[in-house]
Amino acid sequence: MTNFQQIENSAADLIARFLKSQGIQRVYGLCGGHIMPIWMRLDAHGIQIVDTRDERAAVYMAHAEAELTGQLGVALVTAGPGVTNAMTGLANAHVARASVMVLSGTPPLAQENRGALQDMVHTDVVKSVTQFARTVRHPDLVLPALYEAAACALGQGGESGPVFIDFPVDILRASPSQVAQLAEYFKPLNSLRSTPHSADVQAAIELLWQAKRPLFISGRGARGAEKTLQALLSVLGAVYLDTGESRGLVPDSHASVVGAMRAQAMKEADLVVTLGRKLDFQLAYGSPAVFGDAKFLRISDNAAHLRDNRRGEVEILADVGHTLDALLAHKPARAPATDVAWAQGLRAQHLQRADKQIQSMKTAAPGSDGLMHPNRVLSALRDALPEDAVVVADGGDFLSFARVGLPANTYLDPGSLGCIGIGTPFGVAASLVCPDKTVVVATGDGAFGFNAMEIDTAVRHQAPVLVVVANNGSWAIEVRDQQETHGKVVGTRLQFADHAGMARAFGMHAQRVEKAEDLPAAIALALQNLPALLDVLVTPEAVSSDAKSGLAWVPDLQALSAWDEAERNWRQSESGNS
Numbered sequence: 001m002t003n004f005q006q007i008e009n010s011a012a013d014l015i016a017r018f019l020k021s022q023g024i025q026r027v028y029g030l031c032g033g034h035i036m037p038i039w040m041r042l043d044a045h046g047i048q049i050v051d052t053r054d055e056r057a058a059v060y061m062a063h064a065e066a067e068l069t070g071q072l073g074v075a076l077v078t079a080g081p082g083v084t085n086a087m088t089g090l091a092n093a094h095v096a097r098a099s100v101m102v103l104s105g106t107p108p109l110a111q112e113n114r115g116a117l118q119d120m121v122h123t124d125v126v127k128s129v130t131q132f133a134r135t136v137r138h139p140d141l142v143l144p145a146l147y148e149a150a151a152c153a154l155g156q157g158g159e160s161g162p163v164f165i166d167f168p169v170d171i172l173r174a175s176p177s178q179v180a181q182l183a184e185y186f187k188p189l190n191s192l193r194s195t196p197h198s199a200d201v202q203a204a205i206e207l208l209w210q211a212k213r214p215l216f217i218s219g220r221g222a223r224g225a226e227k228t229l230q231a232l233l234s235v236l237g238a239v240y241l242d243t244g245e246s247r248g249l250v251p252d253s254h255a256s257v258v259g260a261m262r263a264q265a266m267k268e269a270d271l272v273v274t275l276g277r278k279l280d281f282q283l284a285y286g287s288p289a290v291f292g293d294a295k296f297l298r299i300s301d302n303a304a305h306l307r308d309n310r311r312g313e314v315e316i317l318a319d320v321g322h323t324l325d326a327l328l329a330h331k332p333a334r335a336p337a338t339d340v341a342w343a344q345g346l347r348a349q350h351l352q353r354a355d356k357q358i359q360s361m362k363t364a365a366p367g368s369d370g371l372m373h374p375n376r377v378l379s380a381l382r383d384a385l386p387e388d389a390v391v392v393a394d395g396g397d398f399l400s401f402a403r404v405g406l407p408a409n410t411y412l413d414p415g416s417l418g419c420i421g422i423g424t425p426f427g428v429a430a431s432l433v434c435p436d437k438t439v440v441v442a443t444g445d446g447a448f449g450f451n452a453m454e455i456d457t458a459v460r461h462q463a464p465v466l467v468v469v470a471n472n473g474s475w476a477i478e479v480r481d482q483q484e485t486h487g488k489v490v491g492t493r494l495q496f497a498d499h500a501g502m503a504r505a506f507g508m509h510a511q512r513v514e515k516a517e518d519l520p521a522a523i524a525l526a527l528q529n530l531p532a533l534l535d536v537l538v539t540p541e542a543v544s545s546d547a548k549s550g551l552a553w554v555p556d557l558q559a560l561s562a563w564d565e566a567e568r569n570w571r572q573s574e575s576g577n578s
């Protein structure tokens, strides 16, 4: 047996000291013998352990922590099934480029490949969805690996994303040499931000000042650049679209925001500026079928988001904030060529549409089954939530309704992986990270089921989150797909299960709500008794915009039916021309 003193001077202790030195306040995980030395040393150093009911949820929570703090989010999972359970979380963090560090253990070195308990090669399994995956087999190599992994996770010199390290448990118990733990190793990582070349800045200014209909689109690479971005938009009178990755950078009150006129803005722009944003399926892969012959100006601090799908007239590989600063600092004296009437017209239509949307939500009619429309839930939440609330949206149809109907400056959702089930774990972590803010999870009943056990984690850790389940007794968006494209419904109906009863069984305040008029009181009571869950019966008949747009049935060439058709026509006319 190892004695307590040995553990105090162990590699596991070094890991805890490293995390502490990086400002990590909490680690999400599920215990197991292969990681117990780390687990206990984290606790010894005052790092909170948020013990979850599934490793997948632990990684989701670390993901939310990373997104909300801009720092590392850390999960600790045990060997074998602990790591395989964590895989979906890693994949989601990979696609979202979230700075997640997952730590694990392996059998002791002397038992490797001998048929040991929970023995498998984790690094092979996680390799395709991590920026860094390594087994550390010597206590003196622990710190260098942690620094390298942390820098990779934070995207220093590359794309940010999840990293993975595991340690044989005997190495965790062993003592590193004195040299391997010099005090200078315990410094926070400094941030490294690249600056643009002045020739590129000048070329970008030329494009921007010549454009008549400039459209800015931001992604996660623009986070932190809100002030300069807003200032540049005002100087140019440009229009702006955000994406889920960069919600809240430009407030809706800013004259450039035209989110409700997305399709028209994309079609009519003559210059599209992408800021730290991939031209992925949400942006029609930058296709000329949707964007016409607009020029592109692409700015990103990493190569993967600079030239994907559509080359830029000017491409700047540098920190987005620094680049926007430089553009403003060198702005010409002459007025930009922006067509003010075009930009103002889009803005006016945006405001009109957004207002109409709010009004129609308030009175959305129930289904033929008498159950309320999901928009009534969102409308009631909208009325009750403070402006700085953190919103987590999850599900199929309900996610689609919530994305439009419950805007928030701090917003998280399943992201480009379409990773439904993140709702409750994201919400639990968000409420721990932002204890002074109201955190609400708006989730479909199907999506809720994946990690429903995390209501237990919320109660045990007194995570002040409100989970609102839109209970339509089905995977509704899939029902619609089957009805429309196959004419038959198979395996997509659920029960109108008693989620409130389930939550109460774990000691959570919970209530079922069946009438829209009961929502305001139920929400108010729930907010006074957090963590809480509201199980709201809604009609499965409400058709969301994601269902109407064809997103759910995955067209061949583009994500949305209208874009798919435009792409088909464009390709045909291009091949006719050649």
Ligand SMILES: Cc1ncc(C[n+]2csc(CCOP(=O)(O)OP(=O)(O)O)c2C)c(N)n1
Pocket: 394, 395, 396, 397, 398, 399, 417, 418, 419, 420, 421, 443, 444, 445, 446, 447, 448, 470, 472, 474, 475, 476, 477, 478
């Ligand atoms: C992990 C995972 N499994 C399955 C899917 C496919 N899927 C996307 S939306 C959806 C239905 C979600 O149902 P629910 O959360 O109840 O929301 P509703 O559509 O009923 O509003 C499904 C099954 C997915 N995106 N992710």
